[in-house]
Amino acid sequence: MTNSTREHGVRINVSQLQKSFGDNEVLKDVNLTIEKGQFIAIVGKSGSGKSTLLRLVAGLEQPTSGALLFDDQTIKKTDASVTMMYQDSRLLPWKTVIDNVGLGLKGDWKDRALSVLQAVGLSEFQKEWPGTLSGGQKQRVALARALIREPDLLILDEPLSALDALTRTEMQDLIEQIWRDNQFTSLLVTHDVREAVKLADRIVLIEDGEITLDLENPLPRPRDVTDERLVALEKQVTSRILEEEPLTSH
Amino acid sequence: MANTFQKQLLPWLLPLVVLIVWQVIAMLEIVSPSLFPAPTTVLESFYGLVVSGTLAEHIQISLYRAFVGLLIGGSIGLILGILNGWSKWSFFTFDTSIQMVRNIPHLALLPLAIVWLGIGETSKIFLVALGVMFPIYINTLHGIRSVDRGYVEMGRMYGLRGWQLFRHVYLPGALPSIFVGLRYALGVMWLTLIVAETIATSDGLGYLAMNARQFMQTDIIIVTIIIYALFGKLADMIAQVGEKNALRWHPNYRK
Numbered sequence: 348m349t350n351s352t353r354e355h356g357v358r359i360n361v362s363q364l365q366k367s368f369g370d371n372e373v374l375k376d377v378n379l380t381i382e383k384g385q386f387i388a389i390v391g392k393s394g395s396g397k398s399t400l401l402r403l404v405a406g407l408e409q410p411t412s413g414a415l416l417f418d419d420q421t422i423k424k425t426d427a428s429v430t431m432m433y434q435d436s437r438l439l440p441w442k443t444v445i446d447n448v449g450l451g452l453k454g455d456w457k458d459r460a461l462s463v464l465q466a467v468g469l470s471e472f473q474k475e476w477p478g479t480l481s482g483g484q485k486q487r488v489a490l491a492r493a494l495i496r497e498p499d500l501l502i503l504d505e506p507l508s509a510l511d512a513l514t515r516t517e518m519q520d521l522i523e524q525i526w527r528d529n530q531f532t533s534l535l536v537t538h539d540v541r542e543a544v545k546l547a548d549r550i551v552l553i554e555d556g557e558i559t560l561d562l563e564n565p566l567p568r569p570r571d572v573t574d575e576r577l578v579a580l581e582k583q584v585t586s587r588i589l590e591e592e593p594l595t596s597h
Numbered sequence: 598m599a600n601t602f603q604k605q606l607l608p609w610l611l612p613l614v615v616l617i618v619w620q621v622i623a624m625l626e627i628v629s630p631s632l633f634p635a636p637t638t639v640l641e642s643f644y645g646l647v648v649s650g651t652l653a654e655h656i657q658i659s660l661y662r663a664f665v666g667l668l669i670g671g672s673i674g675l676i677l678g679i680l681n682g683w684s685k686w687s688f689f690t691f692d693t694s695i696q697m698v699r700n701i702p703h704l705a706l707l708p709l710a711i712v713w714l715g716i717g718e719t720s721k722i723f724l725v726a727l728g729v730m731f732p733i734y735i736n737t738l739h740g741i742r743s744v745d746r747g748y749v750e751m752g753r754m755y756g757l758r759g760w761q762l763f764r765h766v767y768l769p770g771a772l773p774s775i776f777v778g779l780r781y782a783l784g785v786m787w788l789t790l791i792v793a794e795t796i797a798t799s800d801g802l803g804y805l806a807m808n809a810r811q812f813m814q815t816d817i818i819i820v821t822i823i824i825y826a827l828f829g830k831l832a833d834m835i836a837q838v839g840e841k842n843a844l845r846w847h848p849n850y851r852k
C-alpha cells in the first residue's frame with residue numbers, strides 16, 4: 348500500500364484507567380497492555396464503556412484517573428499516528444472521495460491518495476460525492492482516509508455493523524489483509540463475536556466498565572469461520588457474555 | 598404534445614387573459630384611464646422613461662442602496678453568526694443584545710434614522726443593513742450549530758484545527774442554512790428599500806413612484822412596481838444559481 352519502510356505499530360499500556368461522566372462511572376479500573384502490531388478485539392454489551400475506552404485511547408477524552416502510555420510515552424508526547432474508523436463513515440459530504448481521503452494532509456498527497464483508494468478498490472470513484480456511494484463503499488473510503496496516514500494504531504469502533512453480511516465479510520478480509528501487510532496495532536470494537544474471533548489475536552470482554560475476560564486467539568491465518576476451533580472460541584465468548592446477563596439487569 | 602401545452606403554455610393563459618381584459622376595459626374607458634391605465638399606456642411610459650434615461654438613473658441609485666446595505670448588513674450578520682456559533686463566550690456576550698434589537702421592527706426606526714442620519718444615503722443604507730442582518734445572523738448561527746459533532750470530532754482526529762476546521766467542516770456544513778438566510782434577506786432588502794425610498798428621498802425607484810403619485814401618473818407607479826418585482830425575482834434567481842453551485846454535493850440540489 349505504501350512505499351515507506353518505516354516500521355509501524357505502537358505498544359499501548361493502559362493502567363488503572365478510570366473515567367466518569369458526572370456521577371456515572373463508565374470505566375472503573377481498566378488495565379490492558381496491547382503489544383505492538385497486535386490486533387485486539389473488544390466485545391461487550393452496548394453501554395458497557397467500549398466507545399469511551401476507544402475515545403480515551405484516541406485522545407478525544409481525558410481520563411478521570413489512571414495512565415495511558417504509547418511506547419512508554421504519554422499521549423501528548425507521542426508521535427504515533429492514530430487514526431479511527433467509525434460506524435457511520437463520517438465522510439464529509441461536501442468533499443469528493445479523494446478530497447476526503449486527503450483531508451488535513453499537507454503537501455502533495457494526491458498520488459498517495461490514489462494508491463490507497465486503489466488498495467481499497469475504489470480508485471475509479473475518486474471524483475464522486477460520498478452521497479452517491481453505498482454503505483460499504485463509504486466505509487472503504489473511510490478506511491483509505493485512515494490508511495493514508497500510515498497509522499501506528501488503527502481504532503475501529505464498530506465500523507462494519509451497519510453493513511450487510513456479504514459486504515461485511517468482504518470488508519473483514521480487506522482489513523485483515525491490510526493489517527497483515529502493514530502490521531500496525533489494531534483496536535476493534537464489535538458486537539459481532541464471530542468477527543472478533545475471526546480477526547483478532549486477542550479478545551477482551553468489557554462488562555460494566557471492567558475487563559472480565561481476556562482470551563488469546565492463536566489460530567493461524569487466514570482463518571476459516573467454519574473451523575471448529577474458531578467456532579468453539581466463538582461459543583466460549585458468547586456464552587460468557589450471556590451468562591452475565593441476569594447480574595447486569597438493574 | 599398535450600404535455601408540453603399543459604406545462605409550458607397553460608400557466609401563461611390566465612395572465613394573458615387578465616392583460617387582455619384589462620386592455621379592453623381601459624380602451625372602453627369603463628373606469629377612468631388616469632386611475633387604470635391600459636397595459637399599452639404602461640408600456641409607452643416605460644419606453645419613455647427608458648429613452649430619457651430617467652429610469653436607469655433611478656434604478657442605479659436604488660440598486661446601489663440595496664447592495665451596499667446587503668453587503669454591510671450581510672457581512673455583520675455572517676460574522677456575528679459565525680462567532681456566536683463558534684464560541685460560547687461570544688454567544689453569551691452578544692446574543693441576548695442582538696435578540697433584543699431584533700425585536701424592534703426595523704422600519705419603525707425610519708423616523709429616528711432620518712433624524713440621526715438625515716435623508717441622504719446613510720439612513721437608507723443603515724435601514725437596509727439592519728433589516729438584512731438578522732435573517733443572515735440567525736440562519737448562520739443555526740447552520741454553524743447544527744453541524745454534525747461527529748464531523749467536527751473526525752476533523753480534529755485528522756489534525757484540523759482553528760481556521761482549517763472552520764473552512765473544511767463548519768462553513769460548508771452551515772452553507773445550506775446560510776443560503777436560506779440570504780434568500781430571506783433579499784426579500785427584506787427590497788421591502789426596506791421600497792419603504793425608505795417612498796418617505797425620504799429625492800431619487801430612486803421609490804421616489805419615482807411617490808413623485809408620480811403627486812401628479813396622478815398611475816402608469817409610472819405601475820412601471821415602478823413591476824420593476825421592483827422583476828428585481829426581486831432576479832436577485833432570488835441569482836442567489837438560487839449561487840446556491841445550486843455551492844451545494845452541488847447536496848442530494849437536494851442534484852439534478
Ligand SMILES: Nc1ncnc2c1ncn2[C@@H]1O[C@H](COP(=O)(O)OP(=O)(O)O)[C@@H](O)[C@H]1O
Nearest residue numbers: 368371373391392393394395396397398399400
Ligand atoms: N460524553 C459523554 N457524556 C456523558 N455520558 C457519556 C458520554 N459518553 C458516554 N457516556 C455514557 O457512558 C456509557 C458508556 O457509553 P459507551 O462507551 O458509548 O458504551 P458502548 O460503546 O460500550 O456502547 C453510557 O452510559 C453513556 O451514556
Ligand SMILES: [Mg+2]
Nearest residue numbers: 397398399504
Ligand atoms: Mg459504542
